[in-house]
Amino acid sequence: xxxxxxxxxxxxxxxxxxxxxxxxxxxxxxxxxxxxxxxxxxxxxxxxxxxxxxxxxxxxxxxxxxxxxxxxxxxxxxxxxxxxxxxxxxxxxxxxxxxxxxxxxxxxxxxxxxxxxxxxxxxxxxxxxxxxxxxxxxxxxxxxxxxxxxxxxxxxxxxxxxxxxxxxxxxxxxxxxxxxxxxxxxxxxxxxxxxxxxxxxxxxxxxxxxxxxxxxxxxxxxxxxxxxxxxxxxxxxxxxxxxxxxxxxxxxxxxxxxxxxxxxxxxxxxxxxxxxxxxxxxxxxxxxxxxxxxxxxxxxxxxxxxxxxxxxxxxxxxxxxxxxxxxxxxxxxxxxxxxxxxxxxxxxxxxxxxxxxxxxxxxxxxxxxxxxxxxxxxxxxxxxxxxxxxxxxxxxxxxxxxxxxxxxxxxxxxxxxxxxxxxxxxxxxxxxxxxxxxxxxxxxxxxxxxxxxxxxxxxxxxxxxxxxxxxxxxxxxxxxxxxxxxxxxxxxxxxxxxxxxxxxxxxxxxxxxxxxxxxxxxxxxxxxxxxxxxxxxxxxxxxxxxxxxxxxxxxxxxxxxxxxxxxxxxxxxxxxxxxxxxxxxxx
Numbered sequence: 104x105x106x107x108x109x110x111x112x113x114x115x116x117x118x119x120x121x122x123x124x125x126x127x128x129x130x131x132x133x134x135x136x137x138x139x140x141x142x143x144x145x146x147x148x149x150x151x152x153x154x155x156x157x158x159x160x161x162x163x164x165x166x167x168x169x170x171x172x173x174x175x176x177x178x179x180x181x182x183x184x185x186x187x188x189x190x191x192x193x194x195x196x197x198x199x200x201x202x203x204x205x206x207x208x209x210x211x212x213x214x215x216x217x218x219x220x221x222x223x224x225x226x227x228x229x230x231x232x233x234x235x236x237x238x239x240x241x242x243x244x245x246x247x248x249x250x251x252x253x254x255x256x257x258x259x260x261x262x263x264x265x266x267x268x269x270x271x272x273x274x275x276x277x278x279x280x281x282x283x284x285x286x287x288x289x290x291x292x293x294x295x296x297x298x299x300x301x302x303x304x305x306x307x308x309x310x311x312x313x314x315x316x317x318x319x320x321x322x323x324x325x326x327x328x329x330x331x332x333x334x335x336x337x338x339x340x341x342x343x344x345x346x347x348x349x350x351x352x353x354x355x356x357x358x359x360x361x362x363x364x365x366x367x368x369x370x371x372x373x374x375x376x377x378x379x380x381x382x383x384x385x386x387x388x389x390x391x392x393x394x395x396x397x398x399x400x401x402x403x404x405x406x407x408x409x410x411x412x413x414x415x416x417x418x419x420x421x422x423x424x425x426x427x428x429x430x431x432x433x434x435x436x437x438x439x440x441x442x443x444x445x446x447x448x449x450x451x452x453x454x455x456x457x458x459x460x461x462x463x464x465x466x467x468x469x470x471x472x473x474x475x476x477x478x479x480x481x482x483x484x485x486x487x488x489x490x491x492x493x494x495x496x497x498x499x500x501x502x503x504x505x506x507x508x509x510x511x512x513x514x515x516x517x518x519x520x521x522x523x524x525x526x527x528x529x530x531x532x533x534x535x536x537x538x539x540x541x542x543x544x545x546x547x548x549x550x551x552x553x554x555x556x557x558x559x560x561x562x563x564x565x566x567x568x569x570x571x572x573x574x575x576x577x578x579x580x581x582x583x584x585x586x587x588x589x590x591x592x593x594x595x596x597x598x599x600x601x602x603x604x605x606x607x608x609x610x611x612x613x614x615x616x617x618x619x620x621x622x623x624x625x626x627x628x629x630x631x632x633x634x635x636x637x638x639x640x641x642x643x644x645x646x647x648x649x650x651x652x653x654x655x656x657x658x659x660x661x662x663x664x665x666x667x668x669x670x671x672x673x674x675x676x677x678x679x680x681x682x683x684x685x686x687x688x689x690x
Contacts, residue, residue, distance in 0.1 A: 122166055126170055128152065282317055284315070290312075298422075315359055330358070334346035338360075346361075363419055365411055368560075381666055383418055384554075384658075386411070387404070387409055388658045388659050390420035391420070391655040392654075399428050403424070405553060409557065532556065532575065533568075534549070534553070547655070555644025558640070558644070562620055576588065583645065585611055588647055589601060616641060643658070
């Protein structure tokens with residue numbers, strides 16, 4: 104219908120807004136309503152133009168180029184012109200805002216229309232039609248679309264790639280490309296680590312669920328073979344995950360493991376209670392005790408490598424990539440452990456309470472208290488001579504030599520050469536001090552430390568230590584004090600790895616574990632209810648000196664696990680009663 108002459112209301116309005124501008128203003132009112140509206144309602148809601156009448160609204164719907172349209176049932180809605188303009192607007196938004204490139208200006212004020220002074224602001228939402236962004240580095244990945252087509256995306260620097268809208272539901276997200284196995288149907292990915300990805304898989308023959316570990320393409324064959332050997336040796340017993348077999352897929356050797364329904368660590372750290380933590384620790388130390396009894400170190404104990412089910416109160420140790428047999432690998436030496444530490448006499452190692460060790464601790468304490476606040480900081484910056492540096496040693500005497508490092512000790516075993524270093528493997532935040540110092544003498548006690556950190560993680564609801572090895576050492580010193588750390592650095596000939604900052608007097612004193620947890624926790628209610636036996640157990644696990652650190656067998660006999668032993672004892676009695684008199688339970 105052609106536009107008729109304007110109604111008398113329009114002739115009475117000020118001449119500033121043109122009819123088309125009034126129509127666009129009414130469109131904004133309609134958009135806020137989020138639905139078609141009668142002309143009368145639209146006129147009533149037009150606050151900026153109070154003289155607007157329903158007749159005027161109808162007329163504005165009929166003018167050429169109007170963004171409004173009047174339906175047959177007399178409702179105002181968006182016209183084709185309005186939709187077309189919206190489309191162009193969204194396209195320009197994609198070009199302007201999504202790259203998020205701001206133009207710097209030399210003036211403080213803003214002037215509309217001057218390109219050199221245009222501000223482009225970050226947007227939290229992305230346009231619906233064309234989601235693009237700049238990517239920082241080149242990557243390649245495969246995506247499988249909903250219709251089954253596989254597309255290879257190459258993300259070069261500075262090239263746009265399509266992203267999912269931030270408000271898109273998970274059901275609309277394109278699935279990851281899953282591997283295809285002859286005997287298994289992959290249902291979902293359950294987790295991924297440094298050496299492989301674990302999938303939940305259903306066996307085609309009988310429908311039974313398993314966990315299939317698929318090594319990454321860059322996984323070293325040594326780690327794959329080592330894990331298979333450990334799983335065959337320990338799997339299925341003493342709370343170690345059961346090994347069901349293996350099969351080849353291309354160049355990869357895949358492991359078939361028992362599938363365990365478990366609670367993820369990010370849930371446990373928020374919700375686990377004391378009763379559940381008792382069974383968590385009991386199962387974990389049972390698994391470690393079985394390994395350590397055979398001279399095997401896991402070397403990567405952490406919450407992610409222990410699958411615990413609160414429903415069953417059972418846990419299983421997994422991921423044996425880094426496991427090491429002390430009888431076969433590089434930790435083995437020709438000398439007994441008590442005499443293999445460089446430049447430490449046998450008397451200092453004969454017992455955990457030896458006089459020389461205690462004397463060394465007193466020496467460090469006295470030296471630091473008397474000298475550190477006055478001399479240590481300046482002396483370290485000026486690289487003191489050998490004679491001055493030896494005053495900070497926790498031992499009475501040091502071998503002489505020309506080659507000294509900045510921490511007051513020789514870098515090698517008495518001959519000035521660079522010392523040999525041990526491995527520093529495992530997960531950041533869970534490594535024992537001797538691992539952080541790269542000692543050549545890393546035994547089963549490294550697992551006990553990691554187990555203690557794992558318990559501490561669940562107690563306070565976050566990772567207690569973190570950062571690179573040096574920062575990790577500093578954070579340990581804040582809790583355990585610097586005396587024992589210095590003692591271990593000397594004991595393992597690792598003084599060069601000892602941070603000089605820890606000679607400050609503020610690091611000397613160790614803290615009460617419960618008080619430290621109260622200051623660092625995200626679970627204050629848990630700590631208030633936790634028994635003292637829990638903190639005593641963690642304290643013994645986090646003993647800095649591995650020679651005084653508790654063993655897995657000793658941990659199992661700790662008071663914290665008395666309820667577990669009592670429960671198991673009652674279960675054994677009940678089983679014996681059932682075997683001796685099967686009908687007794689039915690009477």
